[in-house]
Amino acid sequence: MTRSANSQDGRTAKQAKAAPKASIFGLDFVLHTAEFTKKAVARHGHVWEVHIAAVGPSVYGLAGAEGLQAFYDPQNIARYPAADSSLLLNLWTSNGFPGLPPLDGEGFLRRKNNFLTLTTWDAAEKLLQATDQPIVEALQHIGRDGSTFSYWDFSNRLILGLYSKQWFGLGIEDWNGGKHAADIVVAVQDAFAIFGDKHLTHRPQELAKIMLTDYFQAALAALRSQPKEHGKALLAAYLQTPESQKLNDDELIMDMFQMLVTGTYGLLIQGNSLMYRLLKHPKIRAKIAAEISNIQEPLTIKTLLAQKYTEAFVKETLRWYPAVFALAGHSTRDFVVEGKLVPAGVKVLACLYGTCHDPTVFEDPESFDPERHLPPRSEGPQAFWNDYSVVFGAGNNRTGHSCAGKWLAMAHLLHITIRLVQNWNFEMADDSEQIEWPRFEPHPENGLMLQRVPLQ
Ligand code: HEM
Numbered sequence: 001m002t003r004s005a006n007s008q009d010g011r012t013a014k015q016a017k018a019a020p021k022a023s024i025f026g027l028d029f030v031l032h033t034a035e036f037t038k039k040a041v042a043r044h045g046h047v048w049e050v051h052i053a054a055v056g057p058s059v060y061g062l063a064g065a066e067g068l069q070a071f072y073d074p075q076n077i078a079r080y081p082a083a084d085s086s087l088l089l090n091l092w093t094s095n096g097f098p099g100l101p102p103l104d105g106e107g108f109l110r111r112k113n114n115f116l117t118l119t120t121w122d123a124a125e126k127l128l129q130a131t132d133q134p135i136v137e138a139l140q141h142i143g144r145d146g147s148t149f150s151y152w153d154f155s156n157r158l159i160l161g162l163y164s165k166q167w168f169g170l171g172i173e174d175w176n177g178g179k180h181a182a183d184i185v186v187a188v189q190d191a192f193a194i195f196g197d198k199h200l201t202h203r204p205q206e207l208a209k210i211m212l213t214d215y216f217q218a219a220l221a222a223l224r225s226q227p228k229e230h231g232k233a234l235l236a237a238y239l240q241t242p243e244s245q246k247l248n249d250d251e252l253i254m255d256m257f258q259m260l261v262t263g264t265y266g267l268l269i270q271g272n273s274l275m276y277r278l279l280k281h282p283k284i285r286a287k288i289a290a291e292i293s294n295i296q297e298p299l300t301i302k303t304l305l306a307q308k309y310t311e312a313f314v315k316e317t318l319r320w321y322p323a324v325f326a327l328a329g330h331s332t333r334d335f336v337v338e339g340k341l342v343p344a345g346v347k348v349l350a351c352l353y354g355t356c357h358d359p360t361v362f363e364d365p366e367s368f369d370p371e372r373h374l375p376p377r378s379e380g381p382q383a384f385w386n387d388y389s390v391v392f393g394a395g396n397n398r399t400g401h402s403c404a405g406k407w408l409a410m411a412h413l414l415h416i417t418i419r420l421v422q423n424w425n426f427e428m429a430d431d432s433e434q435i436e437w438p439r440f441e442p443h444p445e446n447g448l449m450l451q452r453v454p455l456q
Pocket of ligand 1: 112115119258259260262263264266267270322323324327391392393394400401402403404405406408409
C-alpha cells in the first residue's frame with residue numbers, strides 16, 4: 001500500500017526500507033532510459049533508485065498500481081510548474097528527463113479545462129468526418145505503382161497535414177503554398193524528441209522551435225485576419241471561449257504545440273505501432289476484419305466505439321509501446337510505497353512503460369494479446385484507473401493530469417485501424433525488418449518499408 005510518512009499501518013519513513021539500487025553509476029539509465037525503466041521494474045519492482053554518478057542526484061522510479069497511485073498523489077509529488085512568464089522557454093529547455101510540457105502550477109485547472117473544450121466528443125466527430133475520406137483515398141492510392149514506400153513518411157505527412165488544417169485552419173500544406181510542409185514534419189519530430197532521446201533529432205531543437213513558432217504565429221494571424229475562411233477550425237471555437245481570450249500569444253502557441261506536437265504526433269507514433277502490429281499478427285488482423293465486416297458507413301464515433309475487439313487491439317498496441325514511457329516530478333515530502341522510502345526532494349519518475357510490462361499488473365506481459373482487455377479478464381489496475389489506460393496517465397482528467405486528448409486519441413486510433421484493415425494489401429518490403437522501441441521516436445532510420453500486394 002501507499003503510505004505517507006505518518007502511515008496508517010504505523011510504518012513511518014524512519015521504519016521504511018531503502019529502495020533497491022537499480023543502477024550504481026546510472027550510465028545505462030542515461031543512455032537507454034525507456035528500456036532501463038522497463039527492466040528496472042521487472043528486476044526491482046515498484047520502487048527503486050538510480051544514482052547518476054556524474055551528475056550526483058538520485059532518481060526514484062515508481063511503477064505498478066501502488067507506485068503510480070503514490071506518484072499521482074499531489075501531496076507526494078509536484079509536477080514541474082509552468083513558468084507563467086515564459087511558457088515557451090520552459091517548454092524548449094526541458095529539465096533533462098522525459099516529461100510533458102507543463103500544464104501545472106497556478107492556473108493549471110483553469111487552463112486545462114480550457115484546453116478540454118478542444119478535445120470533446122464533438123471535436124472527435126468533426127475530426128473523423130473531415131479526415132476519413134482523405135485517409136481512405138491515400139491508403140487506396142499509396143504504392144499503386146509497385147514501388148516500396150516508407151509508411152512512416154507517408155503517415156507523417158498525411159496525418160500532420162490533415163490535422164493541422166482541422167486544428168488551425170491554415171494547415172501545414174497551406175502555409176506558403178506547402179513549401180515548408182516537409183520541414184514542419186521534421187520540426188515536429190524534432191520537437192517531440194524533447195520527451196525522449198534528444199540525440200535522435202535531425203537538427204538542434206532551437207531550429208525546430210523557430211520553424212514551429214513561425215508556423216503557429218502565421219496560423220494564428222490567418223485565423224484572426226480571415227475568420228470566415230478559417231471559421232471551421234477547432235482553434236477558432238477555442239479562441240471564442242472567454243478563458244482562452246485571457247491567454248497571451250505565447251500561451252496560445254504553447255497550446256498549439258500541445259495540439260500538433262504532443263497530441264497529433266503522439267497519435268502518429270501510436271498509429272505507426274498499429275500498422276506494425278497488424279503486419280506482425282495476421283490472425284489478430286483477421287479477427288478485426290471479421291468484427292468490422294458489416295460496419296455501418298459513414299463511420300461515426302458511436303460506430304467506432306462499438307468495435308470492442310478492435311478497441312482491445314488498440315489498447316494492447318498502446319500497452320506494448322506507450323508513446324510516453326515515463327513522467328517526471330519531484331517529491332515534496334517523505335513517503336512510503338510498499339514499505340520502501342521515497343525521500344523528500346528527489347526526482348521521481350512514473351514508469352508507464354514498465355507498468356505496462358509489469359506481471360503484477362498484466363498477466364504474461366510479453367505476449368501480445370488483445371483479449372486481456374476484454375471481459376472476463378479485463379486486466380490492468382482498473383479500480384485506480386477507472387477505465388483509463390496506464391498510457392494516458394491517471395486521475396480525473398478535469399482535476400488531475402491525465403491526458404486531455406485521450407478520447408480523441410482513442411477515436412483516431414480506432415478509425416485508422418479500421419481503415420487500414422479494410423484497405424489491407426500491404427506487406428513488409430523486407431521480412432527481416434524489425435521496429436523496436438525506441439525506434440518509433442523521431443529518427444531518420446525509422447523505416448517500416450511497405451509494398452502493395454494483391455488484396456486477399
Ligand atoms: C495516443 C496518443 C496520446 C498518448 C499516448 C498521450 C499520452 C499522454 C500522457 C501519458 C500524458 C501525461 C499525463 C500526466 O502528466 O500524468 C498526456 C498529457 C496530455 N495530453 Fe496526451 N496523449 C495522446 C494524445 C493526445 C492528444 C490527441 C491531445 C490533444 C490534442 C493530447 C493532449 C494532452 C495534454 C494537453 C496533456 C497535459 C494534461 C495535463 O497535464 O493535465 N494528448 N498525454
